[in-house]
Amino acid sequence: MAKSSPRKKRTQPEIPWSPRPEGSKDLVWRYPNNPILGRRAIPCAQAIYNSAVIPFEGRYVGVFRADHLNGMPNLHLGWSEDALSWKISNDPIKFTGGDAAYRSGYGYDPRVCRIGADYFITWCADYHGPTIGVAKTRDFRKFERLENAFLPNNRNGVLFPRRIGGKYAMLSRPSDGGHTPFGDIFYSESPDLCHWGVHRHVMSSGSLWWEGVKIGSGAVPIETDKGWLLLYHGVRSSCNGFVYSMGAALLDLEKPWIVRGRITGPILMPELDYETTGSVPNVVFPCATLHDEKDGRIAIYYGAADTHVALAFAWRDELVAEILKYPVGK
Ligand code: BMA
Numbered sequence: 605m606a607k608s609s610p611r612k613k614r615t616q617p618e619i620p621w622s623p624r625p626e627g628s629k630d631l632v633w634r635y636p637n638n639p640i641l642g643r644r645a646i647p648c649a650q651a652i653y654n655s656a657v658i659p660f661e662g663r664y665v666g667v668f669r670a671d672h673l674n675g676m677p678n679l680h681l682g683w684s685e686d687a688l689s690w691k692i693s694n695d696p697i698k699f700t701g702g703d704a705a706y707r708s709g710y711g712y713d714p715r716v717c718r719i720g721a722d723y724f725i726t727w728c729a730d731y732h733g734p735t736i737g738v739a740k741t742r743d744f745r746k747f748e749r750l751e752n753a754f755l756p757n758n759r760n761g762v763l764f765p766r767r768i769g770g771k772y773a774m775l776s777r778p779s780d781g782g783h784t785p786f787g788d789i790f791y792s793e794s795p796d797l798c799h800w801g802v803h804r805h806v807m808s809s810g811s812l813w814w815e816g817v818k819i820g821s822g823a824v825p826i827e828t829d830k831g832w833l834l835l836y837h838g839v840r841s842s843c844n845g846f847v848y849s850m851g852a853a854l855l856d857l858e859k860p861w862i863v864r865g866r867i868t869g870p871i872l873m874p875e876l877d878y879e880t881t882g883s884v885p886n887v888v889f890p891c892a893t894l895h896d897e898k899d900g901r902i903a904i905y906y907g908a909a910d911t912h913v914a915l916a917f918a919w920r921d922e923l924v925a926e927i928l929k930y931p932v933g934k
Contacts (some may be wrong), residue, residue: 614662619894619903620687621917625881631926632850632871632904634919637688637906639878641668644757646680653740655908656716656823656892657687658723665744666896667714667725669691671883671909677712679727688915697725699739699750702749706731707843708730713907715891717824719772724755724797726774728760729888730899733781736761736774738797740922751798757781760789760820768858772797775806775821775834775860783846787818789836791861799864804861807853810838814870817841822850822890823904830866830924831855834906835890838870848887848903850874850906854927874909882909895920 616654624633641652649670657666664687670680707859709730717724722740725747729737733756740749753761757779764773771793779787791804809818815838826831831854838851849870858864874886891909896902900920908914 609852610876610900614748616659616662617686618666619896619901620915621876621903624917627650631852631922632916633878634872635915635917637717637782638914639908639927640688640692640915641692641913642878642911645690649680650675651911652692653910654679654713655905655913656714656725656891657684657894658716658718658892659894660723660744665716666690666692667697667716667727668913669712669714670696670928671824671910677710679711679725682899689870693777693898697739699747699749702739702751704898706737706749706752711728711737713759713889713891715762715767715824719763719767722764726763728759728761731756733757734759734779736776740797753794753797754778754799757784759784760822762821765824766834768793768860771795771802773798773860775825775905777818777820778791779818784818787820787839789821805856805868806861807836810868812868814838814840814873815851817846819851822906823893825855825860826893826895826902826920827857828835828854828920828924831857832860833920833924833927835871835893837889842886845884845886847874848889849887850904851928853932854924863928863932865930865934867927867930871918871923872904872906877910878914879908882911884910 655668666682677697682690714727735756736753738750762778789806823833850872853866854864892905894903
């Protein structure tokens with residue numbers, strides 16, 4: 605067989621970053637040029653938000669939630685050299701394989717997780733109600749649809765980036781078919797990404813106001829020597845509807861249903877115009893991070909007001925140290 609010529613390996617570009625504004629003591633601060641994507645970013649879409657990005661072969665690739673002009677959310681692929689300016693396909697991702705029944709319907713709130721040589725997309729898929737769709741790719745060209753992970757209704761399925769106790773592991777949030785006035789985070793494991801079980805309760809919506817209604821996992825957890833750093837969304841009810849903010853917790857490395865710590869307040873609340881105004885006002889919805897393992901810088905990608913993709917920054921070790929001031933340890 606003829607050998608293909610070796611492809612030149614591209615160096616992975618630095619993650620986006622801007623330093624904490626002078627004088628600020630915030631644990632998380634925003635990218636000054638936010639939002640990075642928004643309405644009409646591609647011709648078919650009326651809004652792009654709640655999207656996930658990941659480094660891939662010297663570039664960045666993203667799976668974007670694009671709400672089409674007919675109102676239906678779909679998943680679209682995008683590429684970027686700097687993870688800030690994105691070229692997004694106007695056609696939704698086409699999945700192969702899986703049961704034909706799983707291929708239709710809407711798709712929203714994607715997360716992307718690398719496990720070894722495989723990349724997995726998990727998202728909110730339509731199967732007689734919202735549930736967790738799963739697809740696998742190695743090249744971001746072909747996407748193989750796997751079985752849905754759970755029964756409806758479920759949202760916010762987030763994989764861990766390695767097997768735990770030899771099993772694939774996922775966080776999810778059982779819900780209802782509507783806007784869900786409740787919701788806790790659960791842990792499940794699977795030997796093969798098809799059969800899921802050993803379900804464990806992780807965290808409940810808080811007794812505190814800002815997350816009193818429901819919580820849901822946000823970005824793929826970041827492994828640290830103190831535990832899994834989990835950024836999540838917490839929701840409160842106001843006289844004008846739900847308000848989505850961002851929280852942070854630390855889960856045990858080998859038994860992630862054990863919460864080691866959880867900051868009692870939000871680390872980012874809707875505050876600026878692009879977070880408080882849009883298709884759904886007052887939404888900050890984290891879906892992904894880029895992480896520099898060497899120095900611990902984190903770029904957080906979050907949906908803003910169900911309209912834009914925005915970016916915020918934090919230091920991993922500062923977040924972990926802060927979380928450990930609020931030990932839980934059940
Ligand atoms: C949730 C999800 C998210 C959305 C949020 C606020 O239930 O549908 O996609 O960002 O509501 O509208």
